Amino acid sequence: MSLFRHSRDLPAAPEAVFAAIQDPARLARWWGPAGFTNTFQTFEFREGGSWLFTMHGPDGTDYPNQSEFLEIVPHSMVRIRHVNLPHFELSIALEPSAAGTLVSWIGVFENREFAENMRQFLETANEQNLDRLALEVGPGPYLGA
Template sequence: MNTFTNTRKLHATPSAVFAAMQDPARLARWWGPSGFSNRFDVFEFRAGGRWLFDMIGPDGKEYPNESVFLSIEADRQVVIQHTCLPHFTLTITLEPSAEGTLVHWEQVFADASFANAMRHILEPANEQNLDRLSAEVCLGNVPSA
């Protein structure tokens, strides 16, 4: 199995959730598992745009990342292709709901053996990522000045 799917209800509108994805300062605050921070070098938030950044672990180790935004539909969906190892495509879909927004997070790895070997890390990391998104959107965090 090479696909990881997570769903989260957020008490915010799809436009509020999308705003936390398109603003690089806000995205840098919530992207990644607990304890990680980010340093963005290139952030071209448009279809075909590049996203080059380092994720910095709690121990200070840097993890270079290279991605391309395959498609972006405002307030609805962002599709990201991770172009360095490990290769995966992440689709984040925002669905309006009575409570606010249902976030669908689907990560599909090119290498099923890698995905299975890393499942014990990837499953909780994706939940932590959604925890951080929820905190950014729902707990009153605002963009940096």
């Protein structure tokens, strides 16, 4: 197994960040690396629910994705399992912070060799995901305590 860990403070309350994850129209706007778009076929945002979508690369290549929602804690955490290859679990934790919300992105890949060969791409893609999420929930003022 191989682990990828990324985090980012976002100037938005955990509820606002969670809303950008649970709303399929919003999630489709920011999910994936820079230049990618998404078409969702199924989005059952509940534990055990299915998430089927196609990621469209900037070069026109389509990447079918099938995931299952394993755990959802409103305003705190979402954990998914990527069912098709490459197999991985992704946890997105949301914690209140002075800036708004600390988003912790932890991916655990089943195939260590694949993950290590793709490490540079995956790390860049994860940071771009967080960049895109930051744009989705910002730049409005943080109205937390």
